[in-house]
Amino acid sequence: MKRLASLSALVALILPKLAYAQAAVAQAVPASAAMPGALDRAFSNMAGAGGEPLSLSLQLLLVMGLLTILPALILMMTSFTRIIVVLAILRQALGLQQSPPNQVLIGLSLFLSLFVMAPTLEKVNANALAPYSAGQINAEQAIAAAGTEFHGFMIRQTRKTDLAMFADMAKAPKFQSSADVPFSILLPAFVTSELKTAFQIGFMLFLPFLVIDLVVSSVLMSLGMMMMSPMLVSLPFKLLLFVLVDGWALLMGSLAASFV
Template structure:
């Protein structure tokens, strides 16, 4: 539990390397500007030199606060786009729709479940980022540029495993990028949209499978009501208890959480 709390506290620092690593890998794109490769690491060395033990005069306190606040504004987007959060949240929302429930569980519960299940799925990646980037940088054994590269590689490896080759090829062709020799050469500018596209496709595939058994119940209930001449009664009202009963009998929440976690293997 202490490890999870520490990972939550270090989440902004854990996601920051993945953003700046896109600049370090920019030479993989045809139109990349070499001068920008060291811009962000150099700024980070100056901004966090006092905390990381690196050399340099460091930036003023007001500029450091401005940089941190700017990073916090994009933190929700990073959580959505670079982790397992999107797939899990979409599947849970589709499940609620399939059950015929309007606001139960409420959105806050679904977001909380998605967040903590995402932390469970991302725990190995976050631990490797902490071991290879955050801890050495805090100890002063590596500089900010090396920490960015090490942390970015871990997020890159997770995202590339979940991305379909077809989606990567599509965005690479749209960017007129050369053919990549290995997956590690794919820049974040191509990997990010391909990863999100793959996650949405996978989420909708899982949602389709979830809808089927509940759709059968709706069809059966509707046919029975029509055969009895009960045209005025809504089939949704009658089928909802049977859907809930089926979901509880098969231990649906445990099956769904386990299946979602295992889908990122």
């Protein structure tokens, strides 16, 4: 629950101005009694080009637009992509169409992602959320501190070849250190690396189940049972093999260890 709270607080940190919509309900409250401290300073930064505050309708439009891309952005910056792709490939390798259902796979991926991202979330809480809540830093500094922690996690999981490819496409100058890589280049390189790693793990998962399919198909052909589906016969053997080797524990442990 603590990790869930940290992730929720991070979302609230990225969009600290979301609560400004409550001003439409509290217009009768004097300005001196309005939300004090760092939140006031965050609201005062939401202004137009001439320095005047944006209207409530424009702020709501901006917030709703950010909310549409925020979940995908957060998921793409964590370990979720690799985990969900591997679990989907495993289901396909077992020959199961709807078991486990998509809701179960997504839930497993989310909670395993929280486990993998726990050290990063704890650093975000220590360096960004806690100082911001105490009023020691403003919203921009808190977002920058949180971005630095996610940047460090992503750069460790990104292949240099993918990073160099997107840097060449963007015609970016040579970076002196990994900390100089901007998110505009790091994010697509990170996602590409995660997909490549997920497919490599999925290939290794497919091999033992493919051998079972080949053996069952050969036995059925030799017995002249060509009308019987090999998938129907091989499915119980696949499930038996997966259960006997404690497949779920091995898979979850291997996925978590792949991020170390």
